[in-house]
Amino acid sequence: MISTTEDVVGSPRSDGQVRPAPSPLRPVREHHGADRRRWRSRYVVSVVLGDAGCALAGGLMGLFARFGGDAVAISSAGPEQAVAVVAAMPFVWVLAMFMGRAYEQRYLWVGADEFRRVAMASVGVMAAFGTTSWALKWDVARGFVVVALPMAALLTLFQRYARRQALHRERGRGRCQQTTLVVGHRSGVAALHELVDASRYHGLHIVGCCLPAAAGSREQDFDGLPVLGSLDDVIDVVQRYGIDTVAVLPSPELEGPALRRLGWDLEQTEAELLLAPAVTEFAGPRVAIRPVAGLPLLHVERPELTGPRRMAKATFDATAAAIGLVLLLPVLLGIAAAVGLTSRGPVLYKQERVGRDGRIFRMLKFRSMVVDAEQRLAELQANSDGNGVLFKMRDDPRVTRVGRVLRRYSLDELPQLVNVLCGQMSLVGPRPPLSHETDRYGFDMHRRFLVKPGMTGLWQISGRSDLSWDDSVRMDVRYVENWSFGMDLFILWKTLGAVRGGSGAY
Structure with a gap:
């Protein structure tokens, strides 16, 4: 070893x-290497068994949710056909995953290929089931199929995601x-x-x-x-x-x-x-x-930074921001009251940031510091816990008691939904920089100005304030070069976990 x-x-x-x-x-020795690699085969076997269990669960859920357990109602041919369909689902499901190469180890540990292959195999099963039932004149109720197969797909994706997260935790150890x-x-x-x-x-x-x-x-x-x-x-x-x-x-x-x-x-x-x-x-x-x-x-390929996809991203951002503001209105009002009643000064803090194409805009945040925070910055510079460019301090004395809670869970960022609605920011994008930070940017870093800054991004789900400057630069450029709707959805999902954990938030 x-x-x-x-x-x-x-x-x-x-x-x-x-x-x-x-x-x-x-x-x-050779057998030591085989012992060390044994976890891979065990992982694959557990995924196969999990997929079979998810397919069986999906079939039973379709049976009971749609028909209340009355198997005779599924088919005019009697309960035997219904039981046969549910019993066959695990075998057909696992076979489809094998044919879709969803059990190959190179796709299992990281990346979206595993989930993409599971989704494609699931669609294939649905199409094959519909075609076969039509060709053989199976009188299986459509409602059963509509419930059972999508539920099997969702359960399969969830169990694979849960297993991957458990594997990542093991690797962290x-x-x-x-x-x-x-x-x-x-x-x-x-x-x-x-x-x-x-x-x-x-x-x-x-x-x-x-x-x-x-x-x-x-x-x-x-x-x-x-x-x-x-x-x-x-x-x-x-x-x-x-x-x-x-x-x-x-x-x-x-x-x-x-x-x-x-x-x-x-x-x-x-x-x-x-x-x-x-x-x-x-x-x-x-x-x-x-x-x-x-x-x-x-x-x-060229990065997808212009054309219809940019317009679709802007439309999605504006729609989601409008819905978010409506749904979160009670929360926003409650935070505003807490900020206003516990410390002197305005509820909102406006700060100039640099947006797409280098344009300056005023970014909104709930105030989390005392009103003279900017004037006291010079005396705290020597105690910075930042990365050499950004000033960050774990126990910043300028942060209010309410502000510490807001920063811990990124609640101070919620007013930026207004910036998103106004087209100045996006839900996902590079971190919005201060004007003086851009003076230290190299040529590569100016790529970030090709897109709008985001409320969250790769920097948010990768450590936030704990990141080095080089890592921050690399993640901003990586986002711009590889943007896709799938990446945005992935980042939004991971943001929930990052905010809940609070790592790097200070």
Whole structure:
């Protein structure tokens, strides 16, 4: 097995924390690697059984919810046909998921592909059931089908999401990991190491790296990772240490035939091969592999920042903001009363922020600080807990008692629904910056001005004030480059958990 120690000081990271120095890895025997990977097969089996249970539950719910348990009412042919349909649902359901490749491990741990494949398989079952019942003249009540199949789909999606969340929690504790070897040049290895460290729920535990052979000497470690060999030693390292995943970064030494041979050699092991493209921050629907002249070329579509999709996003934002203001009116009035009655000053705080195309607008918030907060900022600058650009203080003395509660659950942000309704902000987008922050922006960061700032975004669901400046920049640019309605809905869903947990809110 692979052992690490946490009590040795190693190399500093970009967020200021210190990585532990690497400890020597011990070679593993083949059966040890199999034992370590056993959780994968157990996970797949549990998902299969869960899907079957969800299908059976959906059938029973359709039976009882629509017909009150009267199986004879489902079919004029008698209760046997109804019972047969309910009993067959788990087998048909699991078969459809297999055909839709919804049990392949590469889709299970992270990403939306798993849920997309479940949804497509569910639609296929509904279409197949309708066609078969028409062709064989089954007299199964439509109401049963309308209830049973959608409920089976919803239950399946929910149980898979719950299992994934449980797996992510286990990975946060250091379990259910895939030992990973990073292969490439030093700059790429360091960048990938930092990204993987920040996303442990992906389950990639980097245990070492292979670097180009140094002229004259060999390093023992780099960036807090053991250097296990050169680019020519990858297969030996994989076999010696029982590596699960090999991540290959763009390298002149590993192009064309050399990379192809490496892939062939890894087929003889249990290790998976991951190729990191030279183009970063592009993901999702913008990226597709297209064969051209026999070569698998990575095609990057233009970002969807203009045209009908932008208009649809604006319409969705305005409609949701209007509905939200109506539904939350009692809450807004209650917060306004609490702010006004417990501290001196206006209820709302207006602050100039920079919006789309660099336009200045006045962002609304419930006041959570004392009225002279701006004047007292200079004396507190030395105690900032921020990331070097943004001023943040965990125990800011300027925050009122009510303000602490509002900030804890982001309730002070609710008046920004008015900004969304006025077209100045979006429900989801980059963080709205202050004017003086933009003076420190590099060229990349100006991409964020192509879209409206948001009430929430990737920064909100990834730690908020606990993020480093580099992470904040990367997430804003990532959102702009990869925007889609699916991403917005995902961020809105994750925001509920981030607000409830309160991580990084101060």
